[in-house]
Amino acid sequence: MDNKNELIEYFRKMLLIRKFESKILSLFDENKIFGTTHVYIGEEAVAVGACSAITKDDYITSTHRGHGHFIAKGGDVKLVMAELFGKETGYSKGRGGTQHMSDMTIGHLGSNGITAGGIPIATGAGLAIKYKGFNRVVLCFFGDGACNEGYFHESLNFASVMKLPVVFICENNLYAMSTPVDYAFPTKDISCRGSSYNIDCNIVDGNDILKVKEAVECAVIKAKKGEGPTFIECKTYRHFGHSRNDPKIYRSKEEEKLWLENDPIIRFKDYLIKNKKISKKRLESIEKEVKIEIENAIKYADDCPFPDPKDVEKYLFYES
Amino acid sequence: MPEIFYIKALQDALFEEMDRDENVFMMGEDIGTYGGCFGVTRGLLDKFGEKRVIDTPMSESSMVGWGIGSSLLGLRPIIEIMFMDFITLCMDQIINQASKMRYIYGGAVKTPIVIRAPAGAGRRYGASHSQSLEAMFMNIPGLKIVAPSTPYDVKGLMKSSIRDDNLVLFIESKLLYWSKGGVPREEYTVPFGKANIIKDGSDITIVSYSRMINECLKASIELEKKGIDCEIIDLRTLCPLDLDTIIKSIKKTGKLVVVEEGCKTSGVGAEISASICEEAFEYLSSPILRIAGLDIPIPYSPVLEDVTIPDYQKIRSIIIEKLFKDKKLQYKNIMN
Numbered sequence: 001m002d003n004k005n006e007l008i009e010y011f012r013k014m015l016l017i018r019k020f021e022s023k024i025l026s027l028f029d030e031n032k033i034f035g036t037t038h039v040y041i042g043e044e045a046v047a048v049g050a051c052s053a054i055t056k057d058d059y060i061t062s063t064h065r066g067h068g069h070f071i072a073k074g075g076d077v078k079l080v081m082a083e084l085f086g087k088e089t090g091y092s093k094g095r096g097g098t099q100h101m102s103d104m105t106i107g108h109l110g111s112n113g114i115t116a117g118g119i120p121i122a123t124g125a126g127l128a129i130k131y132k133g134f135n136r137v138v139l140c141f142f143g144d145g146a147c148n149e150g151y152f153h154e155s156l157n158f159a160s161v162m163k164l165p166v167v168f169i170c171e172n173n174l175y176a177m178s179t180p181v182d183y184a185f186p187t188k189d190i191s192c193r194g195s196s197y198n199i200d201c202n203i204v205d206g207n208d209i210l211k212v213k214e215a216v217e218c219a220v221i222k223a224k225k226g227e228g229p230t231f232i233e234c235k236t237y238r239h240f241g242h243s244r245n246d247p248k249i250y251r252s253k254e255e256e257k258l259w260l261e262n263d264p265i266i267r268f269k270d271y272l273i274k275n276k277k278i279s280k281k282r283l284e285s286i287e288k289e290v291k292i293e294i295e296n297a298i299k300y301a302d303d304c305p306f307p308d309p310k311d312v313e314k315y316l317f318y319e320s
Numbered sequence: 321m322p323e324i325f326y327i328k329a330l331q332d333a334l335f336e337e338m339d340r341d342e343n344v345f346m347m348g349e350d351i352g353t354y355g356g357c358f359g360v361t362r363g364l365l366d367k368f369g370e371k372r373v374i375d376t377p378m379s380e381s382s383m384v385g386w387g388i389g390s391s392l393l394g395l396r397p398i399i400e401i402m403f404m405d406f407i408t409l410c411m412d413q414i415i416n417q418a419s420k421m422r423y424i425y426g427g428a429v430k431t432p433i434v435i436r437a438p439a440g441a442g443r444r445y446g447a448s449h450s451q452s453l454e455a456m457f458m459n460i461p462g463l464k465i466v467a468p469s470t471p472y473d474v475k476g477l478m479k480s481s482i483r484d485d486n487l488v489l490f491i492e493s494k495l496l497y498w499s500k501g502g503v504p505r506e507e508y509t510v511p512f513g514k515a516n517i518i519k520d521g522s523d524i525t526i527v528s529y530s531r532m533i534n535e536c537l538k539a540s541i542e543l544e545k546k547g548i549d550c551e552i553i554d555l556r557t558l559c560p561l562d563l564d565t566i567i568k569s570i571k572k573t574g575k576l577v578v579v580e581e582g583c584k585t586s587g588v589g590a591e592i593s594a595s596i597c598e599e600a601f602e603y604l605s606s607p608i609l610r611i612a613g614l615d616i617p618i619p620y621s622p623v624l625e626d627v628t629i630p631d632y633q634k635i636r637s638i639i640i641e642k643l644f645k646d647k648k649l650q651y652k653n654i655m656n
Contacts, residue, residue: 061389093426100424109392110425114416120382121417124389124397131345131371131395138389154379158386161377315427316462318485 002052002210007277008286010052010209014044014265016290017068020077023294024067024084028244032302033084037098040068042207042239045264046171047072049212050139053220059107059125059138061118064099065171065238066111069141074106081297087304094307095315109138115176116142116149119168123155126164126229137165137223139216145176147190153197156231160197165223167216168194168231171206177242178250194231206234207264210271237262321502329471329503330360330492333478334398336507338368341396344482345372347383348400348436357402358438358497380406384413387433388421396432396482403449404439404491418487419462430485434478438492440531440581441629447617450625452530452582454491458558458591464512465558467491469533471501473556476510484512493531513560517569521551524643525569526635527592528579529555536579538632539639548644558588566592567600574605575643581629584612609642611635 002010021039028037040047043065051060051072062069070080075091083090083101091101099113109125112118122140129136146152147170159166170190174181181190194201200222204215212234219230237259241248248256272278324332338344346364348356352375355362365373376383380401387397401407407414418431441450457465466481466488468474474492481488518533519540526536533554540550551569555562570576576596578589589610596608614628 059393091426092424092428095426096424100420102425102428104392104428109389110421110429112417114412117385117412117417120385120413121389121392123382124386124391125393126389127374127386128390128393128395131390132393150381151385154377154382155385157377158379158382315423317464318422318427318430318432320485 004277006052007272008282010048011268011272011278012286012290013048013072014209014268015286016077016293017044017047017071018265019290019294020071021067023298025240025244027084027298034086035097036243036245037084038065038243039240040065040238042259042263043171043173043236044068045209045268046169046206046212046234046236047141049209050141050169050216052213053216054137054139056106058136058220059109059122061109061122061125061138061140062111063118063141063143063146064111064113064115065143066099066101069111070101070103070108073108075103075108077293078297078300081301082304085301085304086306087301088307089304090301093315116146116151118142119146119151119155122166123159123164126159126166127162129165130162135224137167137220139167139169141169141171143176144170144172144174144181144190145179145184146170147193148176148184156194156197156199156229159229160199163226163228165226166229167219167223168199168229169216170231170233171236172233173236173238175238175242175251180250189233191231191233199228200230202230202232204232204234206236207262207267209264209268236264321504323500324471324503325497326471326474326499326501327358327360327497329475330478331363332503333475333482334361334364335367337479337482338364338372343394344396344398345374346398346400347374347376347387349376349378349402351375351400356400358494360436360492360497361400380409381413384410384418384433384435388413388418388431391431391433392429398434398436398482401435401437404437404453405448405451407435407437407453410435414463414487415460419460422486423462431487432485434481434488434490436490436492438494440493440495441613441618441625442495444620444622444625446620450618452580452613454489454558455580455582455587455591457489458588463487463489463559465489465491466512466556467530467558468556469493469496469530469554471499471503473510473516473554475503476508477556479509480512483509491530496531499534510556512557513562514556515562515565516554516556517551517565518554519550519552521549521573523549523573524575524577524639525551525553525566525573526577526579527553527555527566529558529588530581532579532581532630535630535632535635539635542632542636543639546640548639561592563595563599566596567603570596570600570603574603576604577609577611577639577643579611579630579635581613583615584610585615587612606643609638611638
């Protein structure tokens with residue numbers, strides 16, 4: 001069982017993601033952030049639970065809805081914020097934006113603007129781990145929509161054939177943009193697709209951080225023993241729409257209400273309080289710390305310079 | 321300098337580079353025991369084993385992505401796409417991922433990947449196994465395009481491609497595999513972006529690459545007989561593109577012809593023509609001429625395929641008709 005401080009750290013990270021994403025939405029109205037974004041609110045238990053099961057040396061690949069994975073893997077909130085502000089000090093020096101960031105120093109192999117685009121990349125990273133004989137693993141995050149792309153099938157097949165150390169983590173939030181899973185899939189669960197490729201499958205409550213963590217831990221142990229990939233389907237829900245301008249006309253208020261009551265952060269907070277893992281005072285101080293961290297990130301991003309337009313062509317090629 | 325086949329020079333480059341750097345590995349369909357559809361990878365499995373010569377399931381879309389992921393962890397994959405036509409299945413990973421990755425991650429990563437793609441018509445394979453799609457890729461920032469015409473270049477450019485830290489599309493000509501040329505025994509590389517002046521001349525500049533170089537050479541011998549002195553430039557790489565060498569030549573000849581096997585519309589010739597109009601229009605004494613494949617799918621029947629792609633006779637006739645007709649070169653006699 002995780003010790004108290006670890007549990008509290010999971011809570012802090014989930015809260016940091018929640019507050020970060022909430023702030024992002026309001027920063028659009030202030031014209032500080034441009035374009036669009038896909039917020040992770042409601043799915044925090046998946047990223048934090050999964051990333052808590054691996055070490056700094058392990059890798060992840062992420063999606064268009066990637067801020068949560070970044071923070072969960074130990075990314076710097078200031079640098080994510082600066083990237084969203086389009087600044088030179090952002091993770092991608094203002095060249096990438098919300099869907100295109102990476103941090104090799106923490107094993108984050110990149111968020112990805114193409115649905116399922118990260119699945120083959122994670123699989124290739126798994127190939128390199130095996131090739132080099134590292135004792136490492138890749139967590140590959142993707143949504144339910146990605147499971148209907150060709151990459152999903154090709155890469156799960158290859159990872160299984162080659163016994164690659166990859167954990168495929170499907171964040172089934174019930175909608176691929178607006179398309180419901182019960183429309184787009186002929187089966188109740190997605191995870192059964194793993195069986196076709198002789199991959200162990202697991203369905204977990206994606207709003208229960210400890211359940212997610214436990215499932216990923218098992219998969220990681222297996223992967224590091226050379227026993228190949230696992231497919232974990234995390235049932236969860238995004239509280240907001242697909243992207244910023246989504247009117248959410250495709251789902252009912254009743255359904256939303258049900259899932260809001262099943263909020264992963266409230267659930268984990270209740271768990272911590274009930275099991276006396278956290279004091280009220282500590283809770284309050286965490287909320288304060290998180291607020292300050294985000295305020296600092298905004299201030300940092302605001303103060304940093306935009307990239308020099310003269311450098312617009314920089315970083316296209318690696319010049320040795 | 322010993323004369324060896326293009327395919328052997330290519331194999332030598334692969335063997336030597338895999339020997340030199342254990343991070344270099346190969347991935348592709350039927351490249352192991354089978355030795356690759358055209359036999360290029362024959363012997364690699366025996367020497368380097370299954371770890372470094374990986375037969376993949378038939379999954380072109382993901383294959384490039386597997387290469388990307390492995391390159392992010394320090395490997396240097398060489399991916400064989402059996403026929404260049406099949407590269408259309410890999411477009412997302414090439415266009416949206418590998419070629420953009422360094423830029424959109426602000427320079428934080430590098431993707432040293434070589435994609436080998438045997439291209440070209442002339443073997444009666446039909447529309448899905450005969451295309452020359454390189455021009456499409458010139459429109460994509462962030463990848464380098466290499467298209468060697470000789471055994472010397474195929475070896476030297478493959479070595480440069482493997483050692484390059486970017487995505488390289490390496491176009492091989494199916495019909496050149498069994499052509500011979502001199503290749504030195506000692507180690508060498510051929511740099512990117514340096515076109516090769518295959519033949520000096522003063523009347524006309526002919527720019528081409530890959531297999532069409534041979535057709536241009538044959539055409540130039542015939543044109544020579546009619547008193548037309550051709551300068552032939554082999555581009556070697558389409559990105560980076562060596563415009564300087566072309567401009568220098570035009571200053572001398574005033575005439576430019578671009579020859580390619582792919583479709584004419586929005587082709588390599590279109591790009592070069594536009595660039596030359598922008599950069600060196602004042603040196604031209606006549607319009608730029610594009611000689612290219614017809615804008616149709618490559619047909620199967622030999623009589624149809626042969627008229628679809630350029631050959632030396634077509635190159636010769638078009639050049640005379642379009643550029644030298646007025647110069648009292650007795651066009652009719654030449655055609656006889």
